[in-house]
Amino acid sequence: VQLQASGGGSVQAGASLRLSCATSGRSYINTPAGWFRQAPGKEREFVAAISLTDGATSYEDYAKGRFTISKDNAKNMVYLQMNSLKPEDTAVYFCALPRNRLIRSNWYGINGYDFWGQGTEVTVSS
Numbered sequence: 001v002q003l004q005a006s007g008g009g010s011v012q013a014g015a016s017l018r019l020s021c022a023t024s025g026r027s028y029i030n031t032p033a034g035w036f037r038q039a040p041g042k043e044r045e046f047v048a049a050i051s052l053t054d055g056a057t058s059y060e061d062y063a064k065g066r067f068t069i070s071k072d073n074a075k076n077m078v079y080l081q082m083n084s085l086k087p088e089d090t091a092v093y094f095c096a097l098p099r100n101r102l103i104r105s106n107w108y109g110i111n112g113y114d115f116w117g118q119g120t121e122v123t124v125s126s
Contacts, residue, residue: 001025001115005095008120013087015124019080021095021117030101033078034113035069037091037122044094048080049107058107062088085124092119 007019021033034049048059048069057069068081078095096113106112 001097003095003097003115003117005093005117005120008093008122010123010125011085013085013124013126015085016081016083017085017122019082019093019095019120019122021078021080023076023078023095023097031098032102032104032107033069033071034096034107035078035080035093036096036110036113037089037093038119039088039091042091044110046108046110047093050078052078056104058104060108082122085122087124087126090122090124092121094119 002024004022007017011017030053032049032051035047036044037047038044046060047063048067050057050069050071052071066084070079095117097115098112099114102112
């Protein structure tokens, strides 16, 4: 199982970035895919998740209205469109998959996910 995140970069506040996560190794239709982030000196935190079955989504409060998670099952890709970026969005962003089906209440914690990409760095300057 491999996840490859990409699309990070250094941008000015207010800009947009689209992160991509390529997954390979097995089919994960019955699981969610999640995006998490970790800022320097802070713990890894939930950003958003999407059901690979029906496309249902969940977002952390700071991501609502600015970030959009999407998927392309045919391409085994998960995306995170980030708009109106702020300096506090600066972090390394990780995509993740669980080994098994994950009930929605467990989408938000890192412990629910077994497979992690290497992360892609996002830096937002003011």
